Amino acid sequence: MPSTRTIEILVGAFMAAGLLAVFFLAMQVSNLGAALPTEGYRVTARFDNVGSLKVRAPVSVAGVRVGRVEAIAIDRTTFEAVVTLAIDRRFDFLPDDTFASILTSGLLGEQYIGLDPGGSPDPLRDGDQILHTQSALVLERMVSQFLFNRSD
Amino acid sequence: MSRVLDHLARLGRLGLEVFARLGQAHWLLFGILSGMRDLAMRPRRLVVEVHRIGVLSVLIVVVSGLFVGMVLALQGYYVLSQFGAAESLGIMVAASLVRELGPVVTALLVAGRAGSALTAEIGLMKATDQLSALQMMAVDPIKRILTPRFVGGLLSMPLLAAMFSAVGVLGGYLVGVGLLGIDGGAYWSQMQARIDLHEDIVNGLIKSLVFGVVVTWIALFQGYAATPTAEGVSRATTRTVVHSALAVLGLDFVLTALMFGG
Numbered sequence: 419m420p421s422t423r424t425i426e427i428l429v430g431a432f433m434a435a436g437l438l439a440v441f442f443l444a445m446q447v448s449n450l451g452a453a454l455p456t457e458g459y460r461v462t463a464r465f466d467n468v469g470s471l472k473v474r475a476p477v478s479v480a481g482v483r484v485g486r487v488e489a490i491a492i493d494r495t496t497f498e499a500v501v502t503l504a505i506d507r508r509f510d511f512l513p514d515d516t517f518a519s520i521l522t523s524g525l526l527g528e529q530y531i532g533l534d535p536g537g538s539p540d541p542l543r544d545g546d547q548i549l550h551t552q553s554a555l556v557l558e559r560m561v562s563q564f565l566f567n568r569s570d
Numbered sequence: 571m572s573r574v575l576d577h578l579a580r581l582g583r584l585g586l587e588v589f590a591r592l593g594q595a596h597w598l599l600f601g602i603l604s605g606m607r608d609l610a611m612r613p614r615r616l617v618v619e620v621h622r623i624g625v626l627s628v629l630i631v632v633v634s635g636l637f638v639g640m641v642l643a644l645q646g647y648y649v650l651s652q653f654g655a656a657e658s659l660g661i662m663v664a665a666s667l668v669r670e671l672g673p674v675v676t677a678l679l680v681a682g683r684a685g686s687a688l689t690a691e692i693g694l695m696k697a698t699d700q701l702s703a704l705q706m707m708a709v710d711p712i713k714r715i716l717t718p719r720f721v722g723g724l725l726s727m728p729l730l731a732a733m734f735s736a737v738g739v740l741g742g743y744l745v746g747v748g749l750l751g752i753d754g755g756a757y758w759s760q761m762q763a764r765i766d767l768h769e770d771i772v773n774g775l776i777k778s779l780v781f782g783v784v785v786t787w788i789a790l791f792q793g794y795a796a797t798p799t800a801e802g803v804s805r806a807t808t809r810t811v812v813h814s815a816l817a818v819l820g821l822d823f824v825l826t827a828l829m830f831g832g
Binding site: 429442 | 614617618620621624625628664668726728729730732733735736737739758761762765766767770771775
């Protein structure tokens with residue numbers, strides 16, 4: 419039986435190693451390292467169809483993630499989907515005529531929002547709405563359109 | 571007719587015995603929990619138990635975790651590469667470890683490594699009248715002997731499970747990136763994109779905390795209720811391992827259905 423001091427040191431090391439493992443899981447394995455931008459601004463975009471876009475999906479410019487989808491709602495009168503984007507404060511230079519489209523990463527991947535900056539000198543501000551949008555591509559519609567056009 | 575009634579009576583007796591044992595187990599748990607205040611005044615006893623249950627189980631848990639992670643990576647690669655999604659290996663390894671294998675396998679290992687030892691120790695204490703001796707000196711053996719062991723097991727389990735998962739993820743990285751040639755950046759980034767701190771990691775830790783309670787509770791109860799003979803202690807030790815394994819696997823289904831099923 420080792421002495422009390424040795425045991426205490428070993429238990430201390432054990433607790434530290436266990437907490438380190440939890441910390442490792444939290445920071446390295448989970449999405450905490452890539453959490454929602456707490457400090458940022460919100461803009462909305464309207465789409466005819468959001469496809470399978472989900473809350474927390476990434477928002478990226480030229481492949482670089484600048485924010486996340488914060489909420490997806492539906493407009494009561496126009497029946498359009500209203501998507502709220504939370505964009506990190508570091509990216510406050512996006513022009514207000516930015517084009518938002520719903521894209522798919524890879525063939526079977528997740529859907530995300532890609533922003534294509536326009537040429538306006540005024541930047542997007544908190545509460546602004548992105549006017550130019552492109553809805554998600556719904557595979558079934560594309561296929562039926564394709565078939566319909568062929569039969570003409 | 572009377573034969574049927576005999577069978578019915580036997581079934582009833584069995585049921586009553588099971589309920590009586592369950593009742594005893596709950597009384598014991600109540601006694602253990604009421605010893606918490608005494609333990610808070612003498613935290614040193616807890617340190618000794620965490621050493622015996624936790625520290626001494628680290629080696630087996632870490633080595634098992636490493637190998638489980640490595641095997642998961644190999645098998646996952648086999649399936650995922652057929653769909654051209656081998657980059658998702660990180661998600662698969664991490665999700666299965668953090669959600670299921672970490673808590674469950676750790677609980678099974680601890681039941682075998684530490685739970686059986688607890689039962690044998692307490693059963694022998696009972697067989698050699700050490701528990702009665704404590705009672706003679708007006709020391710409550712439940713508060714004095716059982717409570718520190720219970721809390722020690724309960725604290726050790728989540729820490730061990732976290733180590734298991736962490737080492738398993740690293741083992742998956744070794745095999746996936748080192749052996750199978752997956753991109754290391756994709757392994758981590760896909761994992762981070764899909765594994766949620768609350769949904770996956772915290773739920774996994776809650777699971778292992780529940781398993782910690784159940785495994786130490788079963789081990790302590792079996793030891794405390796063991797027939798005080800050599801045979802009785804050996805039976806109780808076997809029962810600890812069997813009951814813990816069944817309880818852990820059964821509870822795992824219930825907890826998974828509650829946490830991830832909805």
